[in-house]
Amino acid sequence: MKTPVQNQFAIDVSRIREEARKHITRGPVTPANTSDLDRLIDVLNQVVATEMVCYLRYTQNAIVAQGIDREQVAAMFREHADEELDHFRRVSDRINQLGGSPDMDPGSLVARSHTEYAAPADTDLQGMIRENFVAERIVIETYTEIVRWIGESDPTSRRLIEDVLAEEEEHADELNDLYQPTAADEA
Ligand SMILES: [Fe+2]
Ligand SMILES: [Fe+2]
16 A cells, blocks of 8 residues: 655655765754754844843842742742753853854843843832743743744754743742732733
8 A cells, every 4th residue: 555645754865965964064953954043043042131131130039039938939039040040051052053152242131131120129029029920921922932933943942942931831830829919910
């Protein structure tokens, strides 16, 4: 019986061998990566900036937090800050693998970041929880869009953003447990 066309796996090994040798300076990037590389590196540099802004916000908040639940909340902020820094490093590494340069210029961080750096004027715990919770909700939305946009073009970059996204959802969930909604919050 004939195999349906869509189930056939066919690759041109001699072309692949030739390309692998010819374009060796492209490192791990082969023609199988069908992403718009310049655009992908740009978008990943937005993620790098976003992660750094989130790292700084959590770290600042952990240091200045005051109040009866200070210990518990500061410990959570520190843990999230560590994970944001890990995201920052992993996405920077990926940009380097793709042949780009991770943009760590502090001068353009805020412009590239999806989230804002809103350190509350006071040391109010609920205000801090709220700002970080909003930031997590922003990155959950923008990273989900990035995952969809990458699609099948670069599975490794997509999986990286998916892994980061899963951790952002955990962060949002932990903040949700400690957030006391106010009358200003919509249902
Ligand atoms: Fe993150
Ligand atoms: Fe996060």
